[in-house]
Amino acid sequence: MRKPVEQIEAATILFAGDSGDGSQSIGTQMTETTALIGNDVATLPDYPAEIRAPAGSLAGVSGFQLHFSSEQIHTPGDLCDVLVVMNPAALKMHLHKLKPNGILIANTDNFARRNLRLAGYEKDPLESDDLTKYQVFGVELTRLTRKALETTQLSMGEIDRCKNFFALGMILWLYNRPMEYTMKWIKAKFAQKPQYIEPNILALRAGNTYCDMTEQFAVSYDVKPAPFEPGTYRNIEGNMATVLGLVAASHRSELPLVYGSYPITPASDILHGLAKYRNFGVVTMQMEDEIAAVGVAIGAAFSGALGVTGSSGPGLALKSEAMNLAMIAELPLVVCNIQRAGPSTGMPTKTEQSDLLQMFYGRNGESPIPIVASSRPFDCFESVYEACRIAVKYRTPVIFLSDLYIGMGAEPWRIPEISELPEIKPNFAVSADTTNGFEPYLRDPETLARPWAKPGTLGLEHRIGGLEKSDVTGHVSYDPENHEKMVEIRAEKVARIANDIPPTEIFGTQEGEILLLGWGGTFGALRTTAENYVAEGLPIGHVHLRHLNPFPNDLGDILHRFKKILIPELNSGQLLQLIRATYLIDAIGLNKVQGQPFHVFELHAKIDEILKEMEHF
């Protein structure tokens, strides 16, 4: 008899286990299936820096959280409805994220004494009273998978590696999702190793059947599709959206893309992704270091290509001198910074947005460089495309800021029409316009951009470099007034980009009590919070900045329309400093520097506190 199905609005699931247990893989599959049946979905992979930390250790726990809903959502969820743990260490690390009465599925085969000790448990928590506030389902995942696969030709070790699909089979049953998408994926994934196709599918089916046939679960759940704007959708991770945005900018501008990079978490996926698109003329160069990576991009830009480099904070520190060269040489260049938790090597696999001031100020001399920040996984596409547009139009390096959370997180994306993408016109100089011959620093009066003359163009031979240049002629100059003038021109050129960006959108109330002001990967938590308050009729607005340098022209006005400005950031208050300094506004910070994204409840707590104070006065 079919078990009853309960309709719910949303669910959050967290898969956790050893790095080698395949949590990322089944998390991604659950996400794909969920997106394809029409839910809105947001994900948070959380994994250790060690590729294979000692099995069963706390350091080796890898997790994947996904949140899906029949409504529009913006975050991977604060607390989970379901926690799937492959061993005691995963339980220890993640139990605090499970809601009271939440479902805990544990692979009891891995709860032997050794694993318990590795996780720091003196006795088996599954057999203690510690878990009484949860619905605990102990499942012999390893034994059941071995049983299901006993007729296959695989070795015991290979069979055990299929147990994650047994777990996924259970979760697909629990949320009434079809298995077909995962089966299709398994077939494609193991096309070159077909001996693994059938066993993984068997494990998936076995997990599914197990839930159907046993008395473990009394009900299953269903989450209806979410309302989406009409269009064609795909599920996309932030770094992949960055890849596509760069290819699109190259295609639209007809500038060949040259991407110089050095492997670094969490930016390497951009290098991996772009390297697949040689048929788009994409050149990827894995260089000897971060400096060489930006160097080839600058050289390519000088030659008339779209030069791009990508890294994370430590790499950006190394690139800063070269970025300054591109700045003073006024060459188009896009520098992607996929931020991670610093300082120094910090926590490479954890998220943070603490490089903002580094990007603003981390270079010698007066060095204005435009900054564009992405707010969510799919927004990486538009934001990096915008960075390319500004770089080419204004002949300047542009920093594209993303972070680990949005770079590795995924969500559904409405695929844009090519015609919706703004034009990017290189407008190369083709001839000398003046009687003095070619003047490489003779500027466009509106944008202040200088001409881009690529080598190979007859009559435009010229020399540029890192030494201060004389206005118009570009000759080396030590003239005091000229230097000050050039500093001002370079600043003014960047400032004028503000005339070229759309008006700032305010979500919620347009003026009122509290404005939530954010940037980057905190979008989801801030927007969810704002939606909650607006739904209650409270006068709260939310502005999320894409352009951080220059700030939008209307930002000052908007800030003055609210009594309190709250700036939540995953740093110690970096945008906060900039806003206070720029607009002389007594903005309030909410800061978290734990390598983890904001929970919505943390934002609620702060806003409630501010609202209470405001009532009090």
Add this chain to the structure above:
Amino acid sequence: MKRKRTSRIPVGAPTLTKNDFKSDQDVRWCPSCGDYSILAQTQRILPELGIPKENVVFISGIGCSSRFPYYMNTYGFHTIHGRAPTIASGVKMANPDLSVWVITGDGDALSIGGNHFIHLMRRNFDINVLLFNNRIYGLTKGQYSPTSERGTKSSSTPLGSLSLDTPFNPISLALASGATFVARSVDIHLDHLRPMLKAAFEHKGTSFIEIYQNCHIFNDDTFILQREKENKTDHTVLLEHGEPLVFGAERDKGIRLNGFQPEVVDTTNGKYTTEDLIVHDQYAEDTTLANFLAGMSDTPDMPHPMGIFRSVRHPCYEDLMTNQIRTAKEHTGEGDLEALLNDGETWTVS
């Protein structure tokens, strides 16, 4: 064996002269700096190469030598310390038709830019690298450099605190890095330098020339034995492909291999003849001979070899990349952006 030009940089420009390659900027090296000579020889050979001037790019890092691009009426980029090889690689990758020249010094190429130098060599972009070696930092006022001999007295190693570092041998380093064209010349040996510059251009692949250059302000006469007319015949040996290594004012000395050691022998005393001498083979794929020759300048009392140590043809990075792109387009068709954006599993909401 004479090999013809292998570079595929387009030639056939209108006839140009030395003056066409001079920029309108005043040259600001110290009077009698060796750099003047190298600049003049470069400006002299460029018209003879037949490259359109707009296709020539000079890229430099930081240091006295790195001012070079400002004096050339071609495209030029004076970049940052040690990084010229990276920027030159990007320039060449984005437009393989350009003739790209890197101008660098011993500090720029071997100290701050040492990493980029070795990687440029192994990638084998068709780029020409001219290293002006004066064994000293000039622009920063006379500190010892990575090619200064141990025990050098300099502004950073004064009096009793002489330099402790063992110097790099730029030729050995280039060979060890897989360089396909390695040569050495001297700033004021005009009739030698010019053919070396031409050979570097004509070689397809990264061409490296170490040029002994005199800094008479901070390290005058460091190469006095190899550079001055009266000394050079006894202290240098010209490398000529297929010829025995003979040197000396009377052409009476030669280099022979004694086991694994090159040694100087007298070819007039009856014990040895030119038949016993090393015969140079610049086209040898194996680098053993080139390494022996490179080591001579580290050995006291040995003449320093001048000329082409090695010249072999290997694939160039930019050609391999261009081939990958062409092959990808042949296999999967020219990139279709719409198809790319819609790749993978999609669903439609109406």
